[in-house]
Amino acid sequence: MNTQHNLSSRIPTRSPDTPPTLGIRNSTEGYGLIAIALHWIVALIVVGLFGLGVWMTGLTYYDDWYRRAPDLHKGIGTLLFLIMILRVVWRATNVAPDDESGISPLQLQAAHLVHLLLYLLLFVLMSSGYLISTADGRSIDVFGLFSLPAIVTDIPNQEDIAGAVHWYLALSLIGLAVLHALAALKHHFINRDRTLKKMLGIPPQPTDQP
Ligand code: HEM
16 A cells, blocks of 8 residues: 555645635735734724814814714724734734835835835824823823823923824825825736735735736
C-alpha cells in the first residue's frame, strides 16, 4: 500500500483557482477584516459627524434637537477617538499590503502623505472638539457610559479659538477625504487595479490585471 499517497490525499489543498479567504489580519496581498471594518466605520462616522455638525449649528434654542444634537455629536466624536486609537494600534501591529504595481513612486508618496494627513487631521479635529466642549469646565458625558473630564480650561478665548480650528479642520478633512475617495475610484475605474478591491475585501481573481 502506498502510505504517502493515502496521507497526502487526506490533506485538504486549495486549488490555484480558489480565491484566498479574507483573514482577520492584513497580509501582503490585502487588508484583513478588522482594518476594512475600521476604515469604513470611521469613513461613515466622519461623514455623519460632519453633516450633524453643520446641521446642529443652524438650530435655535426652541428646536427639539438644540441640546440633543450637540450631545450626540460629542458622544460619537469621543467614541470615534477610541476607535481611532484602536485603528492606529492595529495599523502599527499589522503588515501594510503591497502597493499595486504600475503606480509611480511620486503617486505612491502622495497617497501615503494623504493617509498620514487624514490620520493627523482627525486627531487634531477631535482634540479641538474636546477643547470647545470642556472650555467652560464641564465634562463630556458619553451616552451615560462614562464622562471625559475637563482638563484644559485656561486658554484665553478657548471656546472661540478651538471652534474656529474645529470648523476649518473639518472642512479640510472632508476636502481631503473627497480627494482620497476620487483617487480610489480612479484606480478602480481607470487604472483597473486592486486598490479599492483590497479595501472592500474582494479577493484576487484569476481575471485581475497582473
Ligand atoms: C471620510 C472618510 C475617509 C477617511 C478618513 C479615510 C481614511 C483612510 C486612511 C487613513 C487610509 C490608509 C489606511 C492605512 O494605511 O492603514 C485609507 C485607505 C484607503 N481608503 Fe479611505 N478614507 C475615507 C473614505 C474613503 C472612501 C469614500 C473610499 C472609496 C471611495 C476610500 C478608499 C480607500 C482605499 C481604496 C484605501 C486603500 C489605499 C491603498 O491601499 O493604497 N476611503 N483611507
